[in-house]
Amino acid sequence: MNFPKVYRVRQTFDRTRVQDIPGTVKEELKKLALDKKVKPGQRVALTAGSRGVANIAVILKAAVE
Numbered sequence: 001m002n003f004p005k006v007y008r009v010r011q012t013f014d015r016t017r018v019q020d021i022p023g024t025v026k027e028e029l030k031k032l033a034l035d036k037k038v039k040p041g042q043r044v045a046l047t048a049g050s051r052g053v054a055n056i057a058v059i060l061k062a063a064v065e
Contacts, residue, residue, distance in 0.1 A: 021055055025062035 018024045038044055046063060050056040 021058045022062035022065075025059055029063065 046060065048056060048060055053059070
């Protein structure tokens, strides 16, 4: 039986850390100009996938506030 060749692969992830999570979330949301797209009284939904995301609760809380 002939098997395909197997190669060893090494993956490295960016280890940059955000010091001010709420402030960074607010800055990124400002870039979206949501105040021009979402009008007062409109409803929006916020969803998130937490797999592999550290501090997901802090991020979501900052997005909602």
